[in-house]
Amino acid sequence: MKILKKLFIKNYRNTSDPKVHHRYGVVAGVIGIIFNLLIFGCGIAVGLISSSISIIIQSVANLTDAGSSVITLIGFKLSSKPADKDHPFGHARIEHIAGFIITIIMLMVGALFAKSSIEKIITPEELNINTATYIVLGFMVAIKLLLMLMYRSFAKDIDSDTLLTSSVDARNDMLANIAILISMIVMNIFDINIDGYVGLAVAIITIISAIKMIGETVDPLISVKPNRKLVNKIKRELLSFEGINDMHDLLIHTYGTGSTFVSVHVEVHENTSLLDCHELIDTIERYFEDKLKINLTMQVDPVNPDNPENKRIQSKMQRALRTLNKKITIHGLRVVRSQTKTTVLFDILEDFDSHLTKKQINSVLAGVFDNENTQFEFIFTIDKPFT
Structure with a gap:
């Protein structure tokens, strides 16, 4: 696949560039159209001559795959459009919609097949299997293997759900073609007609794969956890x-x-001056924009991690809260002291x-500091692990 990338x-390697991302989709789409149309023509001819419903099904599937490649092309083309006043965050999610289609x-x-x-199971027809049948099926297996490897490689490079869907589709077609080829050999040797059953098995595999892929293509449109890498x-760069x-x-x-x-x-x-703090944050945000193509917004929390009293308070709070939930953690702790209370x-x-409530948490924390010489007030936010 590296040769294809170098040539076209x-x-x-610069997959963070929207233009490169778009080019990956165009190359995959064009190659998919050409090869799917090629094996459709070969397959439909052999399928009609041999009267095999399973071969005809796979041939028509190749035609729909060519149509899917057209959708891939259109999806990548539209997703590369720049942001406008009605779509200020760009059009990149059209790619996910293309994958869903x-x-x-x-x-x-799959349902039609x-x-x-x-x-065909109810009213089977006599098959006409010959050497050309085996050659064409073998050719279809080889082409689908190459398409699967190309789609998978491209999808991994640019993190594309659309191309990942296409790779799964190509894999299913390859396995279906192998099953049909084996069934043709079995039918020719043992003189039994299982063509309809093989066609039904292929159709069921197609339906199951489609149902699984629907969830995978829709998830990014709803919301999913961001990529762990x-x-x-981001954490490594910030720290x-x-x-x-x-x-x-x-x-x-x-x-x-390009739109993150x-x-x-x-x-x-907490001893950092406001001016120094602003300069630091401004430098980091510019770095993320220029080097990583990420629009970063930061909030500053002033802390004093070396203060022994703050450490003592946080440690007592952490132990108390873990009686409610062992996985709960505290961060961004800041202590403000006055004559009347400690906040x-x-x-x-x-x-x-x-699903802890603030009332539950306040109740537990209040009991921890009952014996202190000052009154404690707790101001906090309950966060969820969004990353």
């Missing part, structure tokens, strides 16, 4: 800047290649399956 995709086509084709196969990269002690509340909104928006809370020492400001991180 300029700067193919392809899965719907797979589902409809199942109907035709059942009819991206999360780790590499001197003055950033820690970070939390990382939120990532990705609308496609990130917000995060960063912890800096503790912090964030709590709990899992999505945990």
